[in-house]
Amino acid sequence: MTQQHSTVLIIGGGAAGVSVANNLRRQNASIAITLVEPSETHYYQPGFTIVGGGAYTLKQTIRKEADLLHPSVNWLKDYAETFQPEANTVTLRSGAAVTYDYLVVCPGLQLDWGKIEGLLDTLGKNQVCSNYSPDTVEYTWECIQKLEGGTALFTQPPMPIKCAGAPQKIMYLAADRFRKKGILDKFAIEFCNAGPALFGVPFFAKALSKVVADYGITTSFNHNLVAIDGPAKTAIFEVTDSNGNKERVSKTFDMIHVTPPQSAPDFIKQSPLANAAGWVDINDKTLQHNKYPTVFGLGDAGSTSNAKTAAAVRKQVPVVVDNILALINGKTVAEGYDGYGSCPLTTSLSTVMLAEFAYAGKVTPSFPWLDPRANRRIWWWGKTTGFPWLYWHIMIKGYRIDIPHLEAYAKRFVSQD
Incomplete structure (x- = not known):
């Protein structure tokens, strides 16, 4: 059985995995990063709604995985098969074993x-x-x-x-x-x-x-x-x-x-990383595994109760990256994720209601002067043009952009409800 070691091993090359890999590389130029992902094609899944609605093409949602990853990231085109967290090891479908100092699990859902x-x-x-x-x-x-x-x-x-x-x-x-x-x-x-x-x-x-x-x-x-x-x-x-x-x-x-x-992928459900419902068992604020401190999870496969959206991943990535770097530097993890998710609800072929919310259904808009319940043309532009651009050129590339989202912004609108 072949074996290799990586400082950070990432399982899954979707929005979460690629963003973590590239963000981590931008924060630290020297650590060894390995990503396990069998597919050579990467999809912008939020675009599928408007493909089905005839306002976008499938081709617009597609990029080559190789064009998205920083060249220094070691990409293994394989499937993760089993986890041995006590030994800091993941066994791949090919039979190869990869050991790690820190593991990030984000294979999406099935x-x-x-x-x-x-x-x-x-x-x-x-x-x-x-x-x-x-x-x-x-x-x-x-x-x-x-x-x-x-x-x-x-x-x-x-x-x-x-x-x-x-x-x-x-x-x-x-x-x-x-x-x-x-x-x-x-x-x-x-x-x-x-x-x-x-x-x-x-x-x-x-x-x-x-x-x-x-x-x-x-x-x-x-x-x-x-x-x-x-x-x-x-x-x-x-x-x-x-x-x-x-x-x-x-x-x-x-x-x-x-x-x-x-549901969570079968190989996650059957692993020691899963909770009773089959999801990667992580702390909802630090995104660190509740049993294995060198393991982190984010994205759709995580046990957190947030909406499973790309917007949630954008907020989760810095928390995972910063907590891994903290552990590498002998520090402790910090709480940083509040359950934020966003759902641009396409209410017509020219309007979108931008729903933003955090844990417990708290309404947490990013734009305090706009009623988040309104159907707006600007958010249709965001859905079809702005948000895809931010995905491909900012989030996936590992840059950080943080627009504050606060429950206080919604208070006057909630009081009108």
Whole structure:
């Protein structure tokens, strides 16, 4: 078995892994950094919503992984297989072992398509689409373009999922497309959410309910998609009533956008790093593992209760990097992450509601003079142009940009609610 050693070993080359590697390199030019990531393609996943809505191309979301990493970072194109944290070792699928002084675990999460019976057999045809994979997102736009009327269903599975607003973002983009074509009145649009509310933060849920009403959308809560028959255009939902009783109901559709159930990757669930729910067990403020002090986690695979978004990663990266450097220099870790996440909710093809919030659903906007519940054109520019530029040229490159986000900024707007 071959073996190599690195000061910092990073598992996962998505938004979190690449940002940590490059940020760490900018903070320290000498330490050995190794990143394990099998894919040569890197996706800007926040762009998938507007790809499905026809306002972006898939090509715009793609970069080569090799072009993003600092050349001094040792990139292993392999899969992490098992963890031996007592020995500071990770074993790769190839059989190679990598030892480390510090480990950063950020492999993202997995899409559990198979948990919905029949979905894999029909996804990408029969008007069954999903924005959650680069392999399927373009079909969403094809479905929206072709449909001239009928029932359009949009589903959301039980939490947690990445970008909790995405299941309804595409619904609003589709509805606005239909409206602009003058055929919105020919549709019955329904949002079927396994959860009990439109959005997890009530402050924004109330504002979104006005968007739903404006498009004439029906909301069905506690509706969890469990099976689908594409050729028959039928979806089966498990519906939970107020007493916890469950029954199955079927709904026919002319188009259905499916958000798949999601969970931590299987190799994380089966590892000693996982908590009971399968996520990397980390402190919610320091992002250090609760059992193994040389291990850190961030991004979608972490156990923290924040929204799983790229904006959360941007705030987590400096905390992880600074705490690793503190330990290297014989200092202690510091609390630095407050649960910040941001969800630019595309409410039409020209407006976005910029939802920013921290742990416990605290509303923490970055712009004190703007009501965060408002649908604004400037944030549509941000979604399509500004935020992607910041991702590729600032965050991923390892630069730090910190715009203060404060609960105090929201107080006058919350008091009006």
